[in-house]
Amino acid sequence: MIEIQNVRKSFGSLEVLKGIDLTVNKGEVLTIIGGSGSGKSTLLTCINGLEPIDAGRILVDGTEVHAKSTNLNKLRSKLGIVFQQFNAFPHLTVLENVMLAPRKVLGLSKEKAEENAVKQLTHVGLGEKLGVYPTRMSGGQQQRMAIARALAMSPEYMLFDEVTSALDPQLVGEVLDTLRMLASEGMTMICVTHEMKFAREVSDRVAFFHKGVMAEIAAPEALFGAPKDPELQKFLAATH
Amino acid sequence: MFNTALTLADLGFLLQGALMTLAVTAVSVTAGTVLGIIFGVVRNQVGPYWAAPLTFVLDVFRSVPLLIQLVLANAFQAIAKLGWAPFTTSCVVLSLYTAAYCTEIVRGGISSVPPTTRRAARSLGMTWWQDMRYIVAPLATRVSLPSWIGLTLGVMKDSALVLWLGLIELLRASQVLVTRLQEPLLILLICGAIYFLISFPIARLGGYLEKRWSND
Secondary structure (H helix, E strand, O other), X not given: OEEEEEEEEEEOOEEEEEEEEEEEOOOOEEEEEEXXXXXXXXXXXXXXXXXXXXXXXXXXXXXXXXXXXXXXXXXXXXXXXXXXXXXXXXXXXXXXXXXXXXHHOOOOOHHHHXXXXXXXXXXXXXXXXXXXXXXXXXXXXXXXXXXXXXXXXXXXXXXXXXXXXXXXHHHHHHHHHHHHHHHHOOOEEEXXXXXXXXXXXXXXXXXXXXXXXXXXXXXXXXXXXXXXXXXXXXXXXXXX | OOOOOOOHHHHHHHHHHHHHHXXXXXXXXXXXXXXXHHHHHHHHHHHHHHHHHHHHHHHHHHHOOHHHHHHXXXXXXXXXXXXXXXXXXXXXXXXXXXXXXXXXXHHHHHHOOOHHHHHHHHHOOOOHHHHHHHHHHHHHHHHHHHHHHHHHHHHHHHHHHHHHHOOOOHHHHHHHHHHHXXXXXXXXXXXXXXXXXXXXXXXXXXXXXXXXXXXO
């Protein structure tokens, strides 16, 4: 369970998160929608501890992410995150990209890490690309590799930060299909996305962020079908 | 038409000088590179404000002509009664000189690794050290290698200046022979050829590594 309690965060004088309260249960798929600058991506990097917060707290299975005593590196192995940029390690092959962290962070043997990496890469449809360098692949393939790389750490939660925003339109589908597959397998996921159709299909709940505030949260039918917040109504009208 | 007074023993003398050049270069480039990596990482890590004193010292070593550094260092070690041999003084000065340039090369290499790539490494649970070791070091090395090869070749040639402290390296050995035999053209040709023979493999090694690392 991820518990976000009254989290505040500023960059300089700009407050990007103005007291967010949100709980994500095990097995749930939550998508976050909203305009740019609404704070949705920042929230994900805060959950992972990549960004400090100014007030409030975030608990992952009861462990406070920003507490001094928390071993962030250990906590992160349970929180997979995939970013908008694919961030492949360009000097490593696809297989090595996926094997590196399980070997060095989890201490798996080479054989074990390789077996696991092959499994994850096959799962996302890259079983044929093991020895290829990432720069030789399309954006969609690189992004699926990044998903496999995160999955190879056997995370309990997956955070997706606009993972299709940097892709050519014809490549968006293959990455969304991968996310759908994960959702159907019961992975707990928080997806920040601009893909409304996808959000509607896979989410248990959808949250709408506006100017650092969670303006509305509801099941997708309710949120898309009968939006209450006026800003959400405007947002939905503009994206359709 | 080609008569020379140059003997085999003289050639041996030149090669001895070349060995001295190689020794000074090897020690200075090794020590300078190690120091340069440490300083480069520190400068990257602590930010420009805290690194300012270090940056200033390194700027001095980059700005003052090497010859002046050598002569001053030799005078200071004598005044301070350190009792350094000319070889030691030469290596210390050349190492710091190399470190000053190498720091910038390392800093540039580290900066060339996109922050988002490093963030991805950390998000997988890698420590700062693991990120440095497995992601930053290999990527930065690829970017820095051509400049580092250039620096090494430069230091090898600049090491000729240690003759001012009385070390008989390749250039000094040639001068001695020129003075004695009065055959400057031939001797300087041989001297130049030896410098080339030392440089060429280093340059080729650089080319080979660049090719190997190009992921093709």
